Amino acid sequence: MLTNLKEQPKDKILGLMAMYREDPRQTKVDLGVGVYKNAEGVTPVMRAVKTAERKIVEEQITKAYTGLAGDPVYSEAMIDMLLAQSVDKARLAAVATPGGTGAIRQAFELIKTANPKARVFVSDPTWPNHVSILNHLGIEMVKYRYFDAETRGVNFDGMMEDLAEVTGDDVVLLHGCCHNPTGANLNLTQWQSVIDLINDKACLPMIDIAYQGFGDGLEEDAAATRLVASSVPELLIAASCSKNFGIYRERTGLLIAMSEKAENTAIAQGNLNHLNRQNFSFPPDHGARVVATILTDDTLKADWMAELEETRLGMLALREQLASELQRLSGSDRFGFLAQHRGMFSQLGTTPDMVEKLRVDNAIYMVGDSRMNIAGLNKNSVPILAQAIVDAGI
Template sequence: MFSSLKEQPADKILQLMQLFKEDPRDTKIDLGVGVYKNAEGVTPVMRAVKAAEKRIWEEQTTKSYVGLPGDPEFGDAMVSLVLGDSVDRGQVAAAATPGGTGAVRQAFELIRMANPDARVFVSNPTWPNHVSILKYLGMPMVEYRYFDNETGGVDFDGMMADLEGVKKGDIVLLHGCCHNPTGANLNITEWQAVVDLLNRTGAIPMIDIAYQGFGDGLEEDAAATRLVASSVPETLIAASCSKNFGVYRERTGILMAVSQDAGLNKLTQGSLNYLNRQNYSFPPDHGARVVSTILHDPQLRADWAAELEDVRLSMLGLREQLAGELQRLSGSDRFAFLAQHRGMFSRLGTSPEMVERLRAEHAIYMVGDSRMNIAGLNKTTVPILAKAIIDVGI
């Protein structure tokens, strides 16, 4: 049986990590892997997370299974964090998942179960795993224009023109904030235009929100998701705690299904429970319990929010430093878009050949589509990156 298996394509980011590891140059800079790093190059455990884990260790009396949708307190806390008071809790079915990736996978499974003919419209570019999972599941997929390489912003006219092709029951996959891999986001006026299109066509939004708090702030980053969820008949939301709580390896995520018809909640919740049962039975709990402990404790929540704000401001500072250094070296403001992007990532909008030159000539590692992890920089390495970008002629 095993001999009939086919070789699977290698993950480009994992390949990049291996190349970086093997590079003997002391000056090498890793801008590929998508994790937050502080100025010392460490992905730290947040203070509130350590305090919550200590409390759980001291107080927890069992490691028995949680329910199929996970701990209800986690569900309530995450629905409140993401959606605030934009919708009633009774309109939201929710199930804990192994990370944001698990939430995305379960959302696609739910779509396929409800409407096997639904097409999923994805931005070009999008997070590569969106496309990989859709292809693996054999679900029809359509790309819509999103990033403008010339301006470094959103090609909104192209996006809307392409979304005119959606039909009732199709899915439009959107990034709630901090678009991955580009860092370019819609403004609230553009989000309203998307909502109007969804309501006019009958297409259903699916929002992947993996970086709440990394862009303009916890509330600000949730504004678009809240607008959509409160304005259209049905919305799917895949949320991750990996980045904003720093619990990457705990695989903590949640899938929410919002319906303006609260009468559908029981049916939808049962379907989410069923899908969890088929895929992994009961979801992992440790990370979810850490998150719910923090969000339900005013002191821990305040400390977490303060540390998250420090992280956000650090990345904004690096963006502004990089844009300023590039302006100084190039004598132009053509890289000003880097300061306008939000989240961990930015896309330079250059060719794979230029990216390869950055690696070969300057030991700077970024994904071939020119996505770079801003959090992989520090104040010392920003000038090095800026000079390399100018030297290779980007």
């Protein structure tokens, strides 16, 4: 039977990482892999995480299973961080998941269970795993215009024109903040227009929020998600703790399902629990317990928020340095969008051939669609990247 298996497509980012490791050039720059790195090229363990882990080791008395939904203290703490007082919590069902990817997978499974005819509208471009999981599950995907390669901003008119085709059977997938891969985000006025369309079409919105705290601040990055939650009858939210808590390998995520009425919450919760049972039984607990420990301890939470803000401001400084250096070298302000984008990523808006030229000529590694991880830079590598971009004629 196993001889019938077909070779699966290679992961482009993992392939890029292998090429980077094998490149002997001392000036090589890795802008491909989507993890935060400090100036020394290390993804650090945050101070509050270390303290929380020590506390857990000292106080934990069992490694027995949690419930199917995970630790309720974790879910409650995450809901407070994401949604604050924007919605009646009695309408919310939630389950812990193996990372944000697990939350997205469970959300798509829930959609398929609720309506096998549902189509999912995704931004063009979007995070590749969105597309991969939808295809794997056999859910029809429809792309809507999002990124304008000329302005390197949001093509909002095109987006709204494409979303006008949505029906009540469909789902609109939105990035809560720090759009991946482009770094270009909707403003709150545009968000309100999207909400009005969603309500007019009676479709289901889904928000993927993986970078809260990496854009404009912890509260500011939640503003759009809270606005949607307070304005629509139903909502799915897939959240990740990988980036803002720096616990990538702990696989810590959360899926929230908001029902129109509180009396429907128990059914939604039962379905979420069922999906967890079918896919992995009980969700992993260590990362979730770390997050819960931090968010429920005022001192740890304050230290975590301070370090998260340092991380955010560091990435913003790199953006501003790169935009300034490109302006100096090119004599043009056409790269000003880099300082306006938010989060870890920006998309240059150039061709795969140009991306390959940067790799071959200058050891600059980025994904073929020209997505680059700003956190892969430091003060010394910014001038190298800027010069390479200008020399390539981008």
